[in-house]
Amino acid sequence: MQAVEYISGKLHIIDQTKLPLEEVEIITNDLERISLSIERLEVRGAPAIGVTAAYALAIAMQNSSIENRQSIFLEACSRLAKTRPTAVNLFYALDEMKKIFNENVSKENLPEILLSKAISIHDEDKNLCTLIARNGLEIFTKKSRVLTHCHTGALATGGNGTALNIIRNAFENGLIEHVYADETRPLFQGSRLTAWELDKLKIPFSFNTDSTAAVLMQQSKVDLVITGADRIAANGDTANKIGTYNLAVLCNYHKIPFYIAAPSTTIDKSCKSGDEIKIELRSNKELTQVRGIEITKDEYQAYSPAFDVTPNSLITAIITEKQVYKPAFNFNV
Numbered sequence: 001m002q003a004v005e006y007i008s009g010k011l012h013i014i015d016q017t018k019l020p021l022e023e024v025e026i027i028t029n030d031l032e033r034i035s036l037s038i039e040r041l042e043v044r045g046a047p048a049i050g051v052t053a054a055y056a057l058a059i060a061m062q063n064s065s066i067e068n069r070q071s072i073f074l075e076a077c078s079r080l081a082k083t084r085p086t087a088v089n090l091f092y093a094l095d096e097m098k099k100i101f102n103e104n105v106s107k108e109n110l111p112e113i114l115l116s117k118a119i120s121i122h123d124e125d126k127n128l129c130t131l132i133a134r135n136g137l138e139i140f141t142k143k144s145r146v147l148t149h150c151h152t153g154a155l156a157t158g159g160n161g162t163a164l165n166i167i168r169n170a171f172e173n174g175l176i177e178h179v180y181a182d183e184t185r186p187l188f189q190g191s192r193l194t195a196w197e198l199d200k201l202k203i204p205f206s207f208n209t210d211s212t213a214a215v216l217m218q219q220s221k222v223d224l225v226i227t228g229a230d231r232i233a234a235n236g237d238t239a240n241k242i243g244t245y246n247l248a249v250l251c252n253y254h255k256i257p258f259y260i261a262a263p264s265t266t267i268d269k270s271c272k273s274g275d276e277i278k279i280e281l282r283s284n285k286e287l288t289q290v291r292g293i294e295i296t297k298d299e300y301q302a303y304s305p306a307f308d309v310t311p312n313s314l315i316t317a318i319i320t321e322k323q324v325y326k327p328a329f330n331f332n333v
C-alpha cells in the first residue's frame with residue numbers, strides 16, 4: 001500500500017478522504033491538482049506530504065525549457081509551501097529539492113535529476129520507517145494494550161509508517177494484545193484509516209470517540225500511548241493532530257507512558273520550543289458538516305486547529321530512526 005506513487009510522468013495518489021468505503025486513485029501531473037490534494041487531505045500525514053511535494057516539483061519541471069525553469073520552479077515551491085503550514089516534512093522536502101535545483105539549474109537533464117532526488121526522498125522515508133519500527137520495540141516490556149491517535153501508518157508516510165509501524169512490528173513479535181484507535185475528530189483519520197490498516201494487518205483493535213480515551217485509562221485498559229508528530233521543536237515539544245495533548249495530560253494523570261514516534265526529518269531545530277510552531281487552522285465546514293451533510297448551522301463559528309502542541313515534560317520518550325530519545329531530548333546525539 002503506497003500513499004503516492006510516481007508512474008510514467010504522473011503521480012498516483014490514493015484518495016484518503018474516501019477510505020475505507022471507497023478505494024479511489026487520483027492520477028495527475030498537474031501541480032495545482034497535487035497542491036489541492038494536499039490541502040484537502042487526499043494525501044496527508046507529515047512524511048507523505050513531503051514525498052508528494054518532492055514529486056510535484058519534479059513533475060512541474062518535466063516540460064520546462066531552460067529559459068523558464070527558474071520561474072516555474074519558484075512558483076511551484078511557493079504554491080506547495082502554502083498548502084499546509086505545520087508538517088515540517090513538507091518544508092524539508094522543498095529545501096532538499098531547491099538545493100538540487102540550484103546545483104543543476106543549467107543542466108539539460110535537470111528534470112531527470114530532480115526526479116531522482118524525489119525518488120531518493122521517498123526511499124529515504126521508507127528506510128526511516130523501518131528503523132523507527134525496529135527502535136520502537138524497546139518500549140515494550142510485556143504484551144501490551146496500546147492506544148493511538150490519528151493515523152501514522154503506511155498511507156501517512158513513504159514507507160510502512162511511524163507509530164503504527166512500531167505497533168505492527170510489536171504485533172509480529174507477540175507484544176500487542178489490543179490497539180485502541182481514537183476516531184480522531186473532525187476528519188476521522190483513526191476510525192477510517194488506522195482502522196483500515198489495522199484490519200488489513202489483522203491486528204486486534206477497536207475504535208473509540210476521542211473523549212473515551214479517559215475512561216479506557218480509568219478502567220486500566222491502556223498500557224501505553226504512541227502517536228506520530230508533524231513537527232518536533234529542538235526541546236522536544238511536539239505538534240501532532242489535535243487531541244494529542246489531551247492524551248498526554250491523561251497519561252500523566254494515570255501514570256501511563258506517552259510516546260512520540262517520528263523520523264528525524266520531523267525535528268525542526270530552528271524552532272526552539274513549541275511556541276514557535278505554526279498551527280494550521282481548518283475551515284468551519286469541517287466541523288459543521290460530515291461528508292457534506294450539515295450537522296449544525298454553517299453560520300455558527302467553529303474553532304478548528306488541526307494540531308496541538310504537547311509540552312516535552314509530558315513525553316516519556318521520542319522514538320526516531322536513530323534512537324529512543326529520553327528527556328531532556330538532546331537530538332544532537
Ligand code: MRU
Nearest residue numbers: 044045046150152156228229241
Ligand atoms: O492532518 P493530518 O491527517 O495530516 O495529520 C496527521 C498527523 O497528525 C500524524 O500524526 C502525523 O502527520 C504523523 S504521520 C506519520
